Amino acid sequence: MIKVARLCGLILLLLSGLAMAAPQPERRVALVIGNSSYRNAPALPNTVNDARDMAAALVKVGFEVVDGIDLDKRGMDAALTRFARLAQDADAAMFYFAGHGFQFNGENYLVPVEARVEDEIGVQYETMRLADVVTALNFAKGVKIMVLDACRNNPFVGLLAKRQATRGFSVGSGLAPVQRAQGMVIAYATQANDVAADGAGRNSPFTAALVREIDQPGLEVATLFRRVQKSVYDATGGRQTPELSLSLLGDFYLNREETDADVWRRIRASNEAGVLKAFIQRYPTSFFAIDARTRLDLIERRFLETAERDKLAREFAERERVLLERLERAEQGRRQAAEDLARKDQGDAVAVAPSAPPVGPAPPAASVPIAPAPRAQDKAERARLADELARRETELAAIATEKQRLAEERQAVEQALAARLGAMAMPSPDRSAQPAGALPASEGPAPAAKGRISAGCAELLLRAQLGDLTPATREQLRLCR
Structure with missing residues (x-):
């Protein structure tokens, strides 16, 4: 009993060790807020769409x-x-x-929908300090990302600016720079102290570009935001340039899905047409889609070649079977005719052979029997059997000729099929094999031969590019060089 308990304890200890050693899935969390229907300021038409589209994009990449x-x-x-x-x-x-955000005395604030920001008291008690958001982000042990599409032109700045002359505070346009911390990425929709556009479409220029880039797998976060910067700059004609601040010690990827290059590296040697079609459908504009289509074409051509060869093989096998059956029947008929003729000849020979001489004195000449002459019907029968044998032999010769013609036809069809599919063997460079009157080797092959060689080499080069060469085709490729 004690041994059983110890064994159970060891098993539990082992299982717990394995559970601790197993890699834990990465935890990613996000807070997405979109404020549009402000009660004390004009509504923002796109912020709700921006927030919903951003939330969907982050859920898609594992947040x-x-x-x-x-x-x-x-x-x-x-x-x-x-x-x-x-x-x-x-x-x-x-x-x-x-949504709406502004800076007050060098500190940034985000505006809830019901906020009435008329003075410094409203700023302190009716808005959210961005510093509190930074504090919440710092609870994470990994990468921290803060994205603010909040530098919209809002009336709160104007209201506060009217009181600025009589009170000791400062109000600025847009958001103030945030002091970056280790492991943090901060992205503003526009440069600090500037105002961002809300956009005329479904999304603001900044969020539209960000959602689009998050959907692209394999982009390191710095590269992703640099692409967002360029997209926004181009979309606004240079009027708006997002600002980015990074303090990361390593790479981070928002979208960790395989890139088209990763997928192609994994499937490039695949011989499954469905896998290549799925790649082309998933990455229609990929640089590797051309290679995928090329390999798919090669596989489909090979499939057609195999199917056609199998069909031809079945057809010729059936014709050969019928021909062999005819040959066997003809051979049996020839043997039967030869045996019948041999028996006929043997019977005739026995009928005309002389009898043994009698013992004693010879009988009178008038009493010696005379062998009867072959009857006309026997001659006719022998002639018939001889004609039958000749006919059977002629039939056998015709079938043999037909068999040879069938073999030549099969070879010609296979060569034509190979030529059509671009898989013909390369011609031998041996000059001794050239027929009389052929061009010297220095002058090269005839134009038609050049076309066949070029087509064959192109096919072989394609197969070489896709890593689809056999030892025989490697030797043929050597002749192309």
Whole structure:
């Protein structure tokens, strides 16, 4: 009993060790807020779309998303609290906000939908400090990303600016720079102290570009945001340039899916047409789609070649079977005719052979029997049998000729098929094999032969590019060089 208990304990210890050694899935969390229906400011038409599209994009790449639309101060605080709890020890945490934001005394604030920001008291108690968001992000142990599409032109700055002359505070356009921390990525929709466009379409220029780039697998986060910068700059004619601040010690990928290059590297040697068709459908504009189509064409041609060869093989096998049956019947008929003729000749020989001489005195000449002459019907029968034998032999010769013709036809069809599919063997460079009157080797082959050689070499070069050469075709490829 003690041994059993010890054994069970060892098993439990081993299982727990294996569970601890097994890699844990990466935890990614995000808080996405989009405020549009402001009660004390003009509504923003695109921020709700921006937030929803961003949340969907992040869920697609493996983030657990806390999202909120048109949140008041209490709702924003509750969402940030929930996010901070989820962010504890997370491998990646991201905050995204689309709506009104401004800077006050060098500090940034995000505006809930019901906020009335007329003075410094409203700033302190009716908005959310961006510093609190940074604190929530810092609960994560891994990469921290803060994305602000919040530099919209809003009336709160104007209201505060009117009081600036009589009170000791400063108000600026846009958002103020944020002091970056280790392991943090900060992306503004536009440069600090500047105003971003809301956009005339479904999304703002910044969020539209960001959602589009997140959908591209294998982009390192710095590369991703640089591409966003260029897209926004081009879309706005240079009027808006996103600002990016990174402090990462390693690479980070928002979209960890395989890239087209990764997938092609894995399937490039595949002989399954369905796999290549799926790649072309998934990456129609990929650089490797050309190679995939080329290999798919080669596989389909090979399939057609195999199918046609099999069909021809079956057809010729059936014709050969019928021919062999005819040959066997003809051979049996010839043997039968030869045996019948031999028996006839043997019977005739026995009928005309002389009898043994009698013992004693010879009988009178008049009493010696005379062998009867062959009857006309016997001659006719022998002639018939001889004609039958000759006919059978002629039939055998005709069948043999037909068999040879069938073999030549089969060879010609196979050569024509190989030539049509671009798989003809390369001609031998041996000059001794040239027929009389052929061009000297220095003058090269005839134009038609050049075309066949060129087509064959092109096919072989294609097969070589795809790693689809056999020892025989490698030797043929050597002749192309």
